[in-house]
Amino acid sequence: HYDAIMRYISQPPLLLDVHIHKPMLNARTWMDSLLAFFPGLQVLKGDIRPAIETHEMLYQVIKKHNFLPEAFTTDFRVHWAQHPLRPEFAESTYFLYKATGDPYYLEVGKTLIENLNKYARVPCGFAAMKDVRTGSHEDRMDSFFLAEMFKYLYLLFADKEDMIFDIEDYIFTTEAHLLPLWLSTTNQTISKKNTTTEYTELDDSNFDWTCPNTQILFPNDPMFAQSIREPLKNVVDKSCPRGISRAEESLGSGPKPLLRARDFMASNPEHLEILKKMGVSLIHLKDGRVQLVQHAVQAASSLDAEDGLRFMQEMIELSSQQQKEQQLPPRAVQIVSHPFFGRVVLTAGPAQFGMDLSKHKAGTRGFVATIKPYNGCSEITNPEAVKKKIALMQRGQCMFAEKARNIQKAGAIGGIVIDDNEGSSSDTAPLFQMAGDGKNTDDITIPMLFLFNKEGNIILDAIREYEAVEVLLSDKAKDRATIFKGKMIPNYIIDSNLEMENMDQKLSENDSHKQNSEEATSASQDVGVVSEEPEEGENSDVTGPDSLSAAHTDSDSVSISNQDSYVPGTDEASAPEPACTQGDHQPQEQKTETDSNSKVNWDNKVQPMESILADWNEDIEAFEMMEKDEL
Numbered sequence: 001h002y003d004a005i006m007r008y009i010s011q012p013p014l015l016l017d018v019h020i021h022k023p024m025l026n027a028r029t030w031m032d033s034l035l036a037f038f039p040g041l042q043v044l045k046g047d048i049r050p051a052i053e054t055h056e057m058l059y060q061v062i063k064k065h066n067f068l069p070e071a072f073t074t075d076f077r078v079h080w081a082q083h084p085l086r087p088e089f090a091e092s093t094y095f096l097y098k099a100t101g102d103p104y105y106l107e108v109g110k111t112l113i114e115n116l117n118k119y120a121r122v123p124c125g126f127a128a129m130k131d132v133r134t135g136s137h138e139d140r141m142d143s144f145f146l147a148e149m150f151k152y153l154y155l156l157f158a159d160k161e162d163m164i165f166d167i168e169d170y171i172f173t174t175e176a177h178l179l180p181l182w183l184s185t186t187n188q189t190i191s192k193k194n195t196t197t198e199y200t201e202l203d204d205s206n207f208d209w210t211c212p213n214t215q216i217l218f219p220n221d222p223m224f225a226q227s228i229r230e231p232l233k234n235v236v237d238k239s240c241p242r243g244i245s246r247a248e249e250s251l252g253s254g255p256k257p258l259l260r261a262r263d264f265m266a267s268n269p270e271h272l273e274i275l276k277k278m279g280v281s282l283i284h285l286k287d288g289r290v291q292l293v294q295h296a297v298q299a300a301s302s303l304d305a306e307d308g309l310r311f312m313q314e315m316i317e318l319s320s321q322q323q324k325e326q327q328l329p330p331r332a333v334q335i336v337s338h339p340f341f342g343r344v345v346l347t348a349g350p351a352q353f354g355m356d357l358s359k360h361k362a363g364t365r366g367f368v369a370t371i372k373p374y375n376g377c378s379e380i381t382n383p384e385a386v387k388k389k390i391a392l393m394q395r396g397q398c399m400f401a402e403k404a405r406n407i408q409k410a411g412a413i414g415g416i417v418i419d420d421n422e423g424s425s426s427d428t429a430p431l432f433q434m435a436g437d438g439k440n441t442d443d444i445t446i447p448m449l450f451l452f453n454k455e456g457n458i459i460l461d462a463i464r465e466y467e468a469v470e471v472l473l474s475d476k477a478k479d480r481a482t483i484f485k486g487k488m489i490p491n492y493i494i495d496s497n498l499e500m501e502n503m504d505q506k507l508s509e510n511d512s513h514k515q516n517s518e519e520a521t522s523a524s525q526d527v528g529v530v531s532e533e534p535e536e537g538e539n540s541d542v543t544g545p546d547s548l549s550a551a552h553t554d555s556d557s558v559s560i561s562n563q564d565s566y567v568p569g570t571d572e573a574s575a576p577e578p579a580c581t582q583g584d585h586q587p588q589e590q591k592t593e594t595d596s597n598s599k600v601n602w603d604n605k606v607q608p609m610e611s612i613l614a615d616w617n618e619d620i621e622a623f624e625m626m627e628k629d630e631l
Helices: 002-009 033-045 048-065 088-100 104-120 143-157 205-209 224-232 235-239 247-251 269-277 302-324 400-409 453-466 498-523 582-589 609-630
Strands: 030-032 071-073 078-080 129-131 170-172 178-180 280-284 289-295 331-335 344-348 364-370 390-394 414-418 432-434 448-451 470-474 528-530 557-559
Touching: 030 033, 033 048, 033 088, 048 088, 048 104, 048 224, 048 235, 088 104, 088 143, 088 224, 104 143, 104 224, 129 302, 269 280, 269 302, 280 302, 289 302, 331 448, 331 453, 344 448, 344 453, 364 414, 364 453, 390 400, 390 453, 400 414, 400 448, 414 453, 414 470, 432 448, 448 453
Parallel strands: 364 390, 390 414, 414 448, 432 528
Antiparallel strands: 030 071, 071 078, 170 178, 280 289, 289 557, 331 344, 331 470, 364 470
16 A cells, blocks of 8 residues: 555655546645645654655645645645644654654744744634634634644653653554554464465565664764755745736736735725736625625636635635624714704714723713814824814725824824715614724724714714814713713703793603613614725625625636625725614614704704604604614
């Protein structure tokens, strides 16, 4: 069997599967990580040269990807990206060190340990790698990791006095179980003769070098193993360099790193050009969102098509990670200045960075000011207008965290990002969280909230009409008694008329009822996650995280989408649109704090009393109906 493997499967330093009836034809163009045990078996066999060659090739792959991918191609690209912390490579490393005594293999073992601690260590153990390219984890640690990986790494670095028994009296199975050597030499006292089969003594010269053997593998030549490894030092780098004909060719700057999903920005023309080369196109949907679709036949080359598929897989993984992140409840932007006095409450999306409004119950209160430039993606040019105020800015062009840092530097005490997608509203779309930029955001200390276009325009319209507009950013709407606690309520909203006092009492009751209803409604909403901000009109809701239904999945194209929802990609800030039942929509349709009614007749001085009371009664009935629907 070994002879057949070396004749047909072994293509030093590769080991490639072949067709059983046509062994001269390769059955695959990729190798799986389990073959890493074979160099160790070859050491036990005594065939040391191919063992060193294959082991060195595998080590170069590990140095490129930190771990050995579950499968990789003949040019050492990732074929299957998982790595369940398999021990086979450590096993072969241990056997090679035992056979050669070469300290090089101690360095290999050190690399394995460092990578495990750096990339796989988690609070309760070591997590399997879901994708060696993105560094994502699976919630699992297989038993073979403890039973084999730790055992071989311990033995690799153990001295003879560290062992409580003589390891040379045993041999390992491929599952790292110890078998005593005497099992192969003990005389059987009782033997049963097989009358149907006659055994003949095998004459196989291969057995001369099998373990244990008394022959010297490397007589007076400690550099033997190094001389075999040296030609393979750059075998992976030589097979994987990027040809000048790839995506960067048109840029005239020579080979560049591949575009990773986590780095992609739809506002970057260079990134869009690379996507085109990879056969990935952007489809603009009617609601302003963007869907990514790959057509392999449209790629510039087969390698570009492969890169495109990898990019789409990474995007799915990143989107899935974002969905699993902690979801924060909606926040509130409450207009507290004249003539609103807390009656207008706008539902806002939270941020995963900056001040946590749920821990600062008083919230952040201040007058709003529009910044220049309006997108907030560069240094603020009107800091005197923003200082000690809440900055208004438009979504787009850069990351949310970058906007926050720029307005914080200008002296703002908070920020409101307004959606640039015309007509978007919390009435028709679920809220979402503003994610960071993948870096440490502890330097951002001010609160940041997101308003859809319709809600944002309420504040902008108020500024145009009343100039000085004061708002309260909080975790939930406050009643008027809390807002004006310790402050003098303006004289023009105080009336000695008993009917006005009754009106205030009704208003307070209505506000309290509204607050409870809002909490019940907000709790039922889904909160999507976004990480980056797009160019104007590019709200890239790209990949469905787990399912590929509603996708065209023939051999020529791969469309990444979810059944009923679109999950934002890493570069976009569009809200997802999860599936809802008919009952889910009913409370949203009953919202009144952000609809057009909140923009009409704000000044109660010009609205008839009967009309105001009638509106309140309608509101109370609507909220009671909404609460009934929620229950």
